[in-house]
Amino acid sequence: MELFNQFQGLYFQLFIALTVFSIGVIGFLIRRNLLIMLMCLELMLNGVNITLVSFSKLHQDPGGSVLVLFIILVAAAEAAVGLALIVSLFRRFKNIQVDNLREQKN
Amino acid sequence: MELLEIIQFILGISIVASSILVILNHNPVVSALFLLLSLFFTGAFYFSLGSFFIGVVQILIYAGAIAVLFVFIVMLLDLNSFKISLPGRLLTHFMGVFVGVLFFVLVTYCVLEIPFSGFKESSQNALELSLTAKEISAHMLSKYMLAFQVASLLLLAAMVGVVLLGKPSNFADLQEKDLEHH
Amino acid sequence: MMTSAEFISPSWLTICVLAPLVGAIINGLILRSRSAMLSGSIATIAMLVSFVCAVMAYLNYGDRFIVETLFPWIQLGKIKVDFAFEYHAISKIMLWVITGIGTMIHVYATSYMSHDKTPFRFFSYLNLFVFAMLVLLLSNNLLGVFMGWEGVGLCSYLLIGYWYQDKKNAAAGMKAFITNRIGDLGFVLALLLLVTYFGELSFSGIIAKHEQIATSLPVWLIPLICFGLFWASTGKSAQMPLYVWLPDAMAGPTPVSALIHAATMVTSGVIVTVKLWPLFVASPLILSIIFWTGLATALLAAFIAIRQNDLKKVLAYSTVSQLGFMFVALGAGAPDAALFHVVTHACFKALLFLAAGSVIHGVHDEKNMAFMGGLRVPMKVTHVCFLMGTLAIIGFPFFSGFFSKDMIIAKALDFNFYGGILLVLAAFLTAYYMLRAYSLTFWGKARSDDSKSAHESSWGMLLPLCVLAVLSVFIGWLETPHILGSIHIFSDLVKSSWYGLDSYGEMKTHTISYELILVALVTGLSLVVAFISWKKNQHLSSDEINDQRGILKNICFNKFYVDEIYSVSFIKSLKALSFLYDLFDRFIIDGLLKLFRPILSLFGIVGNLLHTGNVQSYSWYIVFAVILYFALGIFGL
Numbered sequence: 001m002e003l004f005n006q007f008q009g010l011y012f013q014l015f016i017a018l019t020v021f022s023i024g025v026i027g028f029l030i031r032r033n034l035l036i037m038l039m040c041l042e043l044m045l046n047g048v049n050i051t052l053v054s055f056s057k058l059h060q061d062p063g064g065s066v067l068v069l070f071i072i073l074v075a076a077a078e079a080a081v082g083l084a085l086i087v088s089l090f091r092r093f094k095n096i097q098v099d100n101l102r103e104q105k106n
Numbered sequence: 107m108e109l110l111e112i113i114q115f116i117l118g119i120s121i122v123a124s125s126i127l128v129i130l131n132h133n134p135v136v137s138a139l140f141l142l143l144s145l146f147f148t149g150a151f152y153f154s155l156g157s158f159f160i161g162v163v164q165i166l167i168y169a170g171a172i173a174v175l176f177v178f179i180v181m182l183l184d185l186n187s188f189k190i191s192l193p194g195r196l197l198t199h200f201m202g203v204f205v206g207v208l209f210f211v212l213v214t215y216c217v218l219e220i221p222f223s224g225f226k227e228s229s230q231n232a233l234e235l236s237l238t239a240k241e242i243s244a245h246m247l248s249k250y251m252l253a254f255q256v257a258s259l260l261l262l263a264a265m266v267g268v269v270l271l272g273k274p275s276n277f278a279d280l281q282e283k284d285l286e287h288h
Numbered sequence: 289m290m291t292s293a294e295f296i297s298p299s300w301l302t303i304c305v306l307a308p309l310v311g312a313i314i315n316g317l318i319l320r321s322r323s324a325m326l327s328g329s330i331a332t333i334a335m336l337v338s339f340v341c342a343v344m345a346y347l348n349y350g351d352r353f354i355v356e357t358l359f360p361w362i363q364l365g366k367i368k369v370d371f372a373f374e375y376h377a378i379s380k381i382m383l384w385v386i387t388g389i390g391t392m393i394h395v396y397a398t399s400y401m402s403h404d405k406t407p408f409r410f411f412s413y414l415n416l417f418v419f420a421m422l423v424l425l426l427s428n429n430l431l432g433v434f435m436g437w438e439g440v441g442l443c444s445y446l447l448i449g450y451w452y453q454d455k456k457n458a459a460a461g462m463k464a465f466i467t468n469r470i471g472d473l474g475f476v477l478a479l480l481l482l483v484t485y486f487g488e489l490s491f492s493g494i495i496a497k498h499e500q501i502a503t504s505l506p507v508w509l510i511p512l513i514c515f516g517l518f519w520a521s522t523g524k525s526a527q528m529p530l531y532v533w534l535p536d537a538m539a540g541p542t543p544v545s546a547l548i549h550a551a552t553m554v555t556s557g558v559i560v561t562v563k564l565w566p567l568f569v570a571s572p573l574i575l576s577i578i579f580w581t582g583l584a585t586a587l588l589a590a591f592i593a594i595r596q597n598d599l600k601k602v603l604a605y606s607t608v609s610q611l612g613f614m615f616v617a618l619g620a621g622a623p624d625a626a627l628f629h630v631v632t633h634a635c636f637k638a639l640l641f642l643a644a645g646s647v648i649h650g651v652h653d654e655k656n657m658a659f660m661g662g663l664r665v666p667m668k669v670t671h672v673c674f675l676m677g678t679l680a681i682i683g684f685p686f687f688s689g690f691f692s693k694d695m696i697i698a699k700a701l702d703f704n705f706y707g708g709i710l711l712v713l714a715a716f717l718t719a720y721y722m723l724r725a726y727s728l729t730f731w732g733k734a735r736s737d738d739s740k741s742a743h744e745s746s747w748g749m750l751l752p753l754c755v756l757a758v759l760s761v762f763i764g765w766l767e768t769p770h771i772l773g774s775i776h777i778f779s780d781l782v783k784s785s786w787y788g789l790d791s792y793g794e795m796k797t798h799t800i801s802y803e804l805i806l807v808a809l810v811t812g813l814s815l816v817v818a819f820i821s822w823k824k825n826q827h828l829s830s831d832e833i834n835d836q837r838g839i840l841k842n843i844c845f846n847k848f849y850v851d852e853i854y855s856v857s858f859i860k861s862l863k864a865l866s867f868l869y870d871l872f873d874r875f876i877i878d879g880l881l882k883l884f885r886p887i888l889s890l891f892g893i894v895g896n897l898l899h900t901g902n903v904q905s906y907s908w909y910i911v912f913a914v915i916l917y918f919a920l921g922i923f924g925l
Contacts, residue, residue, distance in 0.1 A: 009111070009114070010222070011217075012114065012115070012118060013114075013118075013155070014217055015118075015214075016118040016121060016122065016151075018210060018213055018214065018217070019122050019125075019210070020121060020122060020125050020144075022206045022207070022209055022210040023122070023125045023126055023128075023129060023206070024125070025205070025206050025209060026129065026202050026203055026205070026206035027128065027129030029198075029201075029202040029205065029206070030129065030198060030199055030202040030203075031129060033134060035134050035137075035138075035176070035179065035180060035183075036128075036129070036134060036137055038176070039128055039137055039138065039141045039176060040128070040129060042141065042145075042168075042172065042173075042176075043125055043128065043129075043141070043144070046144070046145065046148055046168070049148070049164070050148065050151070053152055053155060053157050053160055054155065056157070057155055057156060057157060058222075062241045062242045062244070062245040062246075063245060063249070063250075065157060065159070065160055065242045065245075066242060066245050066246045066249075066250050068160055068163075069160070069163060069242070069246065070250075070253060070257055072163060072164065072167050072168055073167075073257050073260075073261070074257070074260065075168070075172065076167055076168075076171060076172055076261075077260055077261055077263075077264035078264075079172045079175060079176070080175065080264055080265075080268050081264050081267050081268055081271070083175060083176070083179045083268075084267070084268040084271035084272050085271060086179065086183075087179065087182070087183070087271070087272060088271055088272075090183050091274075096183065
């Protein structure tokens with residue numbers, strides 16, 4: 001805690017990132033609308049990105065930023081595919097509740 | 107407290123606030139818009155940190171493409187925002203919040219235990235020590251070249267996948283007007 | 289006197305050994321032709337290549353002791369063996385025997401198997417056998433010999449049971465393999481003891497080590513090793529008690545009997561014993577055992593042969609008996625006599641078998657002599673060749689058997705007078721049964737339609753017969769006693785083989801007059817016996833031949849009931865034991881397993897509960913897991 005003053009900026013950034021991530025987790029668990037769940041995924045990724053950027057700044061290492069770039073990239077691809085899937089599911093079930101994705105148990 | 111720190115603080119709080127509003131709304135459109143807002147604030151947050159390039163990328167791609175894509179899809183699908191009160195719904199809410207908070211507390215404890223040391227400069231917020239596009243791209247195109255190439259392949263695959271998934275799977279999905287011929 | 293080993297890279301010997309393997313692969317895997325001519329020719333060419341290499345090796349290596357190393361095979365702690373072939377005294381002679389006689393048998397088989405449906409199988413097995421035999425002969429260490437040992441056992445099984453569609457043949461093949469396997473225990477025992485106490489497996493190494501440490505070894509060690517090797521020989525070289533497979537092995541095609549059971553495989557035991565002779569000399573107890581076992585085998589087999597009616601069976605028991613002679617020679621301390629008899633026996637026994645095959649072929653696959661007779665008219669060439677072989681085996685003066693057999697008898701009488709007399713009895717019996725077989729087959733009246741309409745075989749079969757006949761007559765002149773010229777090619781060869789040691793064993797010599805009287809007596813008496821047999825057996829009718837009444841006749845005919853005794857004592861008790869084991873396995877072991885069933889089902893039930901099928905619940909599981917990890921990390925686990 002003595003270091004807190006010196007690292008105030010870092011701790012705050014990490015705190016923000018963690019909060020955003022936790023909110024994403026909570027939303028993912030609670031909401032049953034597939035679209036909202038996808039948005040919560042994006043929130044989680046966002047939180048991770050904030051962490052990476054702040055550490056990249058701390059160590060002056062561009063590697064962290066590069067990773068952020070890749071994460072954004074992959075998130076884009078994944079969001080696109082996920083949304084396409086949601087569209088297909090909508091065509092099938094006429095709504096996008098996650099309860100539709102239930103396996104039949106014998 | 108410097109101006110930069112105050113701005114950072116405000117931006118941080120805004121990010122958190124808009125994230126909470128994302129998950130609380132029942133209307134998907136409103137949620138999408140709040141997501142957009144959250145991402146936008148994150149981009150601003152990056153600016154205040156000094157990572158200009160990442161901030162720009164965030165706003166361009168994340169806020170400007172992905173979130174907009176979400177909004178498109180929400181508009182495309184005719185969704186009824188309905189509140190379902192299932193038995194046990196409240197319990198799920200409680201459990202979810204509890205688990206989330208538990209997670210938060212555990213990770214905070216871990217983070218506080220880490221002995222940070224050996225950092226390079228005195229202040230985290232010094233704008234002069236920013237990571238420019240030049241440095242980042244120099245790294246990406248040399249040390250992480252393989253990842254770069256693979257990522258491009260990934261985008262290609264995603265594109266193809268999306269097109270395939272989006273095609274109407276049977277003619278029942280098509281409406282009469284789609285079958286117009288020239 | 290002895291040169292030391294020269295180690296060179298693979299050359300003539302290697303080609304010699306590998307040629308049959310290549311032939312086997314081409315025939316069996318690549319060409320798979322249905323034409324006996326083609327596959328037989330390929331196999332014969334492979335054998336010719338081997339023969340030529342043997343000649344080249346002789347010309348190039350001469351008297352040197354060459355070791356061709358292929359590659360370092362095993363290097364584990366104490367043991368270091370290379371995969372290498374050595375060109376050394378005993379190998380020289382046996383190499384010519386195997387490749388030369390082998391080539392002729394292949395030529396014969398090309399004609400003999402002309403009616404077979406899948407000749408490529410036969411010829412690839414035959415080539416494979418020669419390969420294994422050459423590995424056995426030429427390896428410079430016991431491990432390579434063992435590899436060849438097992439290989440010839442395998443090929444013997446494959447070839448005996450060649451016509452496996454008839455269950456009897458398959459059973460005969462299995463009998464051969466299993467009996468051989470029982471013998472192999474002895475070999476493995478010897479190998480293990482040698483590794484543990486000597487740390488050496490190569491022949492020159494073993495003998496050299498033996499020189500050094502002979503006095504510091506426990507007393508029972510060397511006899512045990514020698515006994516192990518002898519036990520293996522009783523399996524492979526058909527001595528008591530493991531000879532029972534050889535008569536049944538007649539179920540295979542005749543060229544197989546000629547090659548494997550006359551000339552090559554059955555001599556493996558003799559070869560290994562002679563190679564390790566210094567060890568055997570150091571254990572006189574084992575030598576006595578060998579002597580008496582060989583004698584008993586020779587006598588027993590001769591008695592059985594007297595009343596056999598199947599032509600091939602007579603020859604089979606004759607082989608067992610002659611092998612007994614060889615072991616008697618070994619036991620009497622005369623490895624040179626044993627080896628000499630190996631060589632002459634290879635020639636005339638192969639000849640006899642091939643001639644028998646020609647006869648059987650001529651009378652349309654009738655094997656029982658009761659239904660042959662008078663064949664000397666239609667089958668002239670075969671008749672003459674068979675006669676040559678017969679004269680050789682009974683020791684007719686100046687034929688090959690005369691020299692080798694009488695050498696053995698002389699040494700046996702020296703070793704133990706009464707044993708020697710019994711051996712002489714065995715020699716008389718040999719004369720009797722061989723002439724009986726001869727006259728029943730070729731003299732007298734034709735006893736059945738088959739023999740009336742007999743025809744001579746083709747030249748593909750007759751040519752090897754003639755060559756072998758010539759050999760059988762003249763090969764005896766390699767080693768003659770003093771009176772007749774004192775040629776000692778053979779003994780010199782053997783004496784030079786003890787890997788650098790000068791004197792080996794006490795090869796006893798005797799006074800000239802003793803030898804002469806002996807020889808004359810034995811030979812004369814055998815000729816008398818032979819003549820009586822010939823005269824008597826010509827005029828028998830089928831019924832008289834098939835008649836086996838009379839206790840002695842019956843016992844001899846039924847092989848002294850040895851197989852039946854084995855069946856009751858060993859086989860039935862093993863079957864009972866395996867029945868008990870089966871019960872144990874089914875009730876006790878399976879029962880224990882059945883107890884565990886409920887426990888395992890419990891796991892299944894629990895797992896089943898977790899699979900809710902609801903996707904969202906899986907995300908709960910993920911988060912729980914992550915929290916668990918963090919908690920474990922924090923609270924130090």
